[in-house]
Amino acid sequence: MKCEHCHERSATLHFTQYTHGYKHGQHLCHTCASDLGLIEANDHYLIHDLLSDLVKMNSALANNQRRSSAQEIKICPTCHMTYTQFVKHYKFGCKDCYETFTSELEPVLKRVHNGNTAHVGKVPxxxxxxxxxxxxxxxxxxxxxxxxxxxxxxxxxxxxxxxxxxxxxxxxxxxxx
Missing domain, CATH: 1.20.5 (Single alpha-helices involved in coiled-coils or other helix-helix interfaces)
Known part of the structure:
Protein backbone atom coordinates (compact mmCIF):
# COMPACT_ATOMS: atom_id res chain seq x y z
CA MET A 1 0.00 0.00 0.00
CA LYS A 2 1.36 3.45 -0.92
CA CYS A 3 1.60 6.41 1.45
CA GLU A 4 -1.56 8.53 1.21
CA HIS A 5 0.46 11.74 1.56
CA CYS A 6 3.40 11.40 -0.85
CA HIS A 7 2.10 8.50 -2.97
CA GLU A 8 5.72 7.37 -3.46
CA ARG A 9 6.89 5.22 -0.54
CA SER A 10 5.18 2.24 1.06
CA ALA A 11 2.87 3.04 3.94
CA THR A 12 4.30 1.55 7.12
CA LEU A 13 2.17 3.35 9.70
CA HIS A 14 -1.58 3.62 10.20
CA PHE A 15 -3.08 6.51 12.14
CA THR A 16 -6.68 6.55 13.30
CA GLN A 17 -8.29 9.77 14.47
CA TYR A 18 -11.76 10.22 15.93
CA THR A 19 -13.29 13.64 15.34
CA HIS A 20 -16.84 14.43 16.42
CA GLY A 21 -17.67 10.74 16.53
CA TYR A 22 -16.30 9.98 13.05
CA LYS A 23 -13.34 7.70 12.47
CA HIS A 24 -10.69 8.77 9.95
CA GLY A 25 -7.78 6.46 9.08
CA GLN A 26 -4.62 7.42 7.25
CA HIS A 27 -1.80 5.21 5.92
CA LEU A 28 1.56 6.99 5.86
CA CYS A 29 5.22 6.25 5.33
CA HIS A 30 7.61 6.94 8.19
CA THR A 31 9.03 10.05 6.46
CA CYS A 32 5.64 11.73 5.89
CA ALA A 33 4.46 10.88 9.42
CA SER A 34 7.61 12.51 10.75
CA ASP A 35 7.20 15.57 8.48
CA LEU A 36 3.58 15.99 9.63
CA GLY A 37 4.68 15.89 13.28
CA LEU A 38 2.78 12.70 14.06
CA ILE A 39 5.93 10.91 15.21
CA GLU A 40 9.47 11.91 16.04
CA ALA A 41 11.99 11.49 13.22
CA ASN A 42 14.14 8.98 15.10
CA ASP A 43 11.18 7.04 16.51
CA HIS A 44 11.62 3.50 15.19
CA TYR A 45 10.07 0.36 16.54
CA LEU A 46 11.26 -2.96 15.26
CA ILE A 47 8.56 -5.57 14.79
CA HIS A 48 11.25 -8.17 15.35
CA ASP A 49 11.50 -7.03 19.00
CA LEU A 50 7.76 -7.41 19.52
CA LEU A 51 7.58 -10.82 17.88
CA SER A 52 10.60 -12.15 19.77
CA ASP A 53 9.07 -10.97 23.05
CA LEU A 54 5.78 -12.65 22.21
CA VAL A 55 7.60 -15.91 21.47
CA LYS A 56 9.54 -15.60 24.74
CA MET A 57 6.28 -14.88 26.55
CA ASN A 58 4.67 -17.94 24.99
CA SER A 59 7.55 -20.24 25.94
CA ALA A 60 7.71 -18.74 29.44
CA LEU A 61 3.99 -19.38 29.81
CA ALA A 62 4.44 -22.99 28.75
CA ASN A 63 7.22 -23.41 31.34
CA ASN A 64 5.10 -21.77 34.03
CA GLN A 65 2.15 -24.03 33.21
CA ARG A 66 4.31 -27.12 33.60
CA ARG A 67 5.73 -25.87 36.91
CA SER A 68 2.45 -24.65 38.35
CA SER A 69 -0.10 -27.19 37.20
CA ALA A 70 -1.35 -27.39 40.77
CA GLN A 71 -1.53 -23.61 41.15
CA GLU A 72 -4.78 -21.73 40.73
CA ILE A 73 -5.32 -20.37 37.19
CA LYS A 74 -6.20 -16.67 36.98
CA ILE A 75 -9.49 -15.93 35.25
CA CYS A 76 -10.88 -12.50 34.43
CA PRO A 77 -13.99 -12.00 36.58
CA THR A 78 -15.80 -10.08 33.82
CA CYS A 79 -15.22 -12.07 30.62
CA HIS A 80 -13.82 -15.31 32.15
CA MET A 81 -10.75 -15.27 29.90
CA THR A 82 -7.61 -17.06 31.07
CA TYR A 83 -4.07 -15.92 30.45
CA THR A 84 -3.55 -19.00 28.29
CA GLN A 85 -6.38 -17.86 26.02
CA PHE A 86 -4.79 -14.41 25.77
CA VAL A 87 -1.43 -15.89 24.73
CA LYS A 88 -3.18 -18.04 22.14
CA HIS A 89 -5.04 -15.12 20.50
CA TYR A 90 -2.97 -12.10 21.70
CA LYS A 91 -6.20 -10.26 22.48
CA PHE A 92 -7.90 -9.60 25.79
CA GLY A 93 -11.62 -10.08 26.19
CA CYS A 94 -12.39 -6.89 28.13
CA LYS A 95 -10.85 -3.92 29.92
CA ASP A 96 -10.71 -5.81 33.25
CA CYS A 97 -8.29 -8.36 31.77
CA TYR A 98 -5.49 -5.77 31.99
CA GLU A 99 -6.01 -5.45 35.73
CA THR A 100 -6.40 -9.19 36.27
CA PHE A 101 -3.22 -10.14 34.41
CA THR A 102 -1.04 -7.17 35.43
CA SER A 103 1.61 -9.32 37.10
CA GLU A 104 2.02 -11.45 33.95
CA LEU A 105 2.05 -8.46 31.58
CA GLU A 106 4.45 -6.16 33.42
CA PRO A 107 7.69 -8.04 32.55
CA VAL A 108 6.63 -8.32 28.90
CA LEU A 109 5.70 -4.63 28.65
CA LYS A 110 9.01 -3.65 30.25
CA ARG A 111 10.92 -5.62 27.61
CA VAL A 112 8.84 -4.35 24.70
CA HIS A 113 8.86 -0.69 25.82
CA ASN A 114 12.48 -0.35 26.97
CA GLY A 115 11.67 -0.57 30.68
CA ASN A 116 8.59 1.67 30.65
CA THR A 117 5.29 0.33 31.92
CA ALA A 118 3.25 3.54 31.85
CA HIS A 119 1.97 4.92 28.58
CA VAL A 120 2.71 8.60 28.21
CA GLY A 121 1.80 8.85 24.54
CA LYS A 122 2.81 11.26 21.85
CA VAL A 123 1.99 14.93 21.95
CA PRO A 124 1.96 17.41 19.04
Whole structure:
Protein backbone atom coordinates (compact mmCIF):
# COMPACT_ATOMS: atom_id res chain seq x y z
CA MET A 1 0.00 0.00 0.00
CA LYS A 2 1.36 3.45 -0.92
CA CYS A 3 1.60 6.41 1.45
CA GLU A 4 -1.56 8.53 1.21
CA HIS A 5 0.46 11.74 1.56
CA CYS A 6 3.40 11.40 -0.85
CA HIS A 7 2.10 8.50 -2.97
CA GLU A 8 5.72 7.37 -3.46
CA ARG A 9 6.89 5.22 -0.54
CA SER A 10 5.18 2.24 1.06
CA ALA A 11 2.87 3.04 3.94
CA THR A 12 4.30 1.55 7.12
CA LEU A 13 2.17 3.35 9.70
CA HIS A 14 -1.58 3.62 10.20
CA PHE A 15 -3.08 6.51 12.14
CA THR A 16 -6.68 6.55 13.30
CA GLN A 17 -8.29 9.77 14.47
CA TYR A 18 -11.76 10.22 15.93
CA THR A 19 -13.29 13.64 15.34
CA HIS A 20 -16.84 14.43 16.42
CA GLY A 21 -17.67 10.74 16.53
CA TYR A 22 -16.30 9.98 13.05
CA LYS A 23 -13.34 7.70 12.47
CA HIS A 24 -10.69 8.77 9.95
CA GLY A 25 -7.78 6.46 9.08
CA GLN A 26 -4.62 7.42 7.25
CA HIS A 27 -1.80 5.21 5.92
CA LEU A 28 1.56 6.99 5.86
CA CYS A 29 5.22 6.25 5.33
CA HIS A 30 7.61 6.94 8.19
CA THR A 31 9.03 10.05 6.46
CA CYS A 32 5.64 11.73 5.89
CA ALA A 33 4.46 10.88 9.42
CA SER A 34 7.61 12.51 10.75
CA ASP A 35 7.20 15.57 8.48
CA LEU A 36 3.58 15.99 9.63
CA GLY A 37 4.68 15.89 13.28
CA LEU A 38 2.78 12.70 14.06
CA ILE A 39 5.93 10.91 15.21
CA GLU A 40 9.47 11.91 16.04
CA ALA A 41 11.99 11.49 13.22
CA ASN A 42 14.14 8.98 15.10
CA ASP A 43 11.18 7.04 16.51
CA HIS A 44 11.62 3.50 15.19
CA TYR A 45 10.07 0.36 16.54
CA LEU A 46 11.26 -2.96 15.26
CA ILE A 47 8.56 -5.57 14.79
CA HIS A 48 11.25 -8.17 15.35
CA ASP A 49 11.50 -7.03 19.00
CA LEU A 50 7.76 -7.41 19.52
CA LEU A 51 7.58 -10.82 17.88
CA SER A 52 10.60 -12.15 19.77
CA ASP A 53 9.07 -10.97 23.05
CA LEU A 54 5.78 -12.65 22.21
CA VAL A 55 7.60 -15.91 21.47
CA LYS A 56 9.54 -15.60 24.74
CA MET A 57 6.28 -14.88 26.55
CA ASN A 58 4.67 -17.94 24.99
CA SER A 59 7.55 -20.24 25.94
CA ALA A 60 7.71 -18.74 29.44
CA LEU A 61 3.99 -19.38 29.81
CA ALA A 62 4.44 -22.99 28.75
CA ASN A 63 7.22 -23.41 31.34
CA ASN A 64 5.10 -21.77 34.03
CA GLN A 65 2.15 -24.03 33.21
CA ARG A 66 4.31 -27.12 33.60
CA ARG A 67 5.73 -25.87 36.91
CA SER A 68 2.45 -24.65 38.35
CA SER A 69 -0.10 -27.19 37.20
CA ALA A 70 -1.35 -27.39 40.77
CA GLN A 71 -1.53 -23.61 41.15
CA GLU A 72 -4.78 -21.73 40.73
CA ILE A 73 -5.32 -20.37 37.19
CA LYS A 74 -6.20 -16.67 36.98
CA ILE A 75 -9.49 -15.93 35.25
CA CYS A 76 -10.88 -12.50 34.43
CA PRO A 77 -13.99 -12.00 36.58
CA THR A 78 -15.80 -10.08 33.82
CA CYS A 79 -15.22 -12.07 30.62
CA HIS A 80 -13.82 -15.31 32.15
CA MET A 81 -10.75 -15.27 29.90
CA THR A 82 -7.61 -17.06 31.07
CA TYR A 83 -4.07 -15.92 30.45
CA THR A 84 -3.55 -19.00 28.29
CA GLN A 85 -6.38 -17.86 26.02
CA PHE A 86 -4.79 -14.41 25.77
CA VAL A 87 -1.43 -15.89 24.73
CA LYS A 88 -3.18 -18.04 22.14
CA HIS A 89 -5.04 -15.12 20.50
CA TYR A 90 -2.97 -12.10 21.70
CA LYS A 91 -6.20 -10.26 22.48
CA PHE A 92 -7.90 -9.60 25.79
CA GLY A 93 -11.62 -10.08 26.19
CA CYS A 94 -12.39 -6.89 28.13
CA LYS A 95 -10.85 -3.92 29.92
CA ASP A 96 -10.71 -5.81 33.25
CA CYS A 97 -8.29 -8.36 31.77
CA TYR A 98 -5.49 -5.77 31.99
CA GLU A 99 -6.01 -5.45 35.73
CA THR A 100 -6.40 -9.19 36.27
CA PHE A 101 -3.22 -10.14 34.41
CA THR A 102 -1.04 -7.17 35.43
CA SER A 103 1.61 -9.32 37.10
CA GLU A 104 2.02 -11.45 33.95
CA LEU A 105 2.05 -8.46 31.58
CA GLU A 106 4.45 -6.16 33.42
CA PRO A 107 7.69 -8.04 32.55
CA VAL A 108 6.63 -8.32 28.90
CA LEU A 109 5.70 -4.63 28.65
CA LYS A 110 9.01 -3.65 30.25
CA ARG A 111 10.92 -5.62 27.61
CA VAL A 112 8.84 -4.35 24.70
CA HIS A 113 8.86 -0.69 25.82
CA ASN A 114 12.48 -0.35 26.97
CA GLY A 115 11.67 -0.57 30.68
CA ASN A 116 8.59 1.67 30.65
CA THR A 117 5.29 0.33 31.92
CA ALA A 118 3.25 3.54 31.85
CA HIS A 119 1.97 4.92 28.58
CA VAL A 120 2.71 8.60 28.21
CA GLY A 121 1.80 8.85 24.54
CA LYS A 122 2.81 11.26 21.85
CA VAL A 123 1.99 14.93 21.95
CA PRO A 124 1.96 17.41 19.04
CA UNK A 125 5.02 19.64 19.29
CA UNK A 126 3.02 22.86 19.76
CA UNK A 127 1.14 21.33 22.76
CA UNK A 128 4.12 19.58 24.34
CA UNK A 129 5.13 22.16 27.01
CA UNK A 130 1.57 22.56 28.32
CA UNK A 131 0.85 18.82 28.52
CA UNK A 132 4.30 18.05 29.89
CA UNK A 133 3.66 20.55 32.68
CA UNK A 134 0.30 18.94 33.45
CA UNK A 135 1.92 15.50 33.59
CA UNK A 136 4.58 16.86 35.96
CA UNK A 137 1.87 18.34 38.21
CA UNK A 138 0.06 15.00 38.26
CA UNK A 139 3.29 13.20 39.16
CA UNK A 140 3.97 15.68 41.97
CA UNK A 141 0.41 15.29 43.29
CA UNK A 142 0.81 11.50 43.39
CA UNK A 143 4.10 11.91 45.27
CA UNK A 144 2.45 14.44 47.59
CA UNK A 145 -0.32 12.00 48.45
CA UNK A 146 2.25 9.29 49.15
CA UNK A 147 4.29 11.62 51.38
CA UNK A 148 1.23 12.64 53.38
CA UNK A 149 0.21 9.01 53.88
CA UNK A 150 3.70 8.14 55.11
CA UNK A 151 3.77 11.30 57.27
CA UNK A 152 6.76 12.88 55.48
CA UNK A 153 5.43 16.37 55.89
CA UNK A 154 8.63 18.27 55.00
CA UNK A 155 8.83 16.58 51.61
CA UNK A 156 5.07 17.08 51.19
CA UNK A 157 5.48 20.81 51.78
CA UNK A 158 8.24 21.01 49.15
CA UNK A 159 6.06 19.13 46.66
CA UNK A 160 3.11 21.40 47.44
CA UNK A 161 5.27 24.45 46.70
CA UNK A 162 6.52 22.91 43.44
CA UNK A 163 2.92 22.19 42.36
CA UNK A 164 1.89 25.74 43.22
CA UNK A 165 4.81 27.19 41.24
CA UNK A 166 3.98 25.07 38.19
CA UNK A 167 0.30 26.00 38.37
CA UNK A 168 1.08 29.71 38.67
CA UNK A 169 3.48 29.51 35.74
CA UNK A 170 0.77 27.77 33.71
CA UNK A 171 -1.84 30.46 34.43
CA UNK A 172 0.64 33.20 33.51
CA UNK A 173 1.34 31.47 30.17
CA UNK A 174 -2.40 31.19 29.48
CA UNK A 175 -2.94 34.92 30.23
CA UNK A 176 -0.30 35.84 27.61
CA UNK A 177 -2.22 34.02 24.87
Missing amino acids: KHRHPHISKQQQIKTYRDQLKSCIESEQFEEAAELRDMIKALEQGESIAEEDE
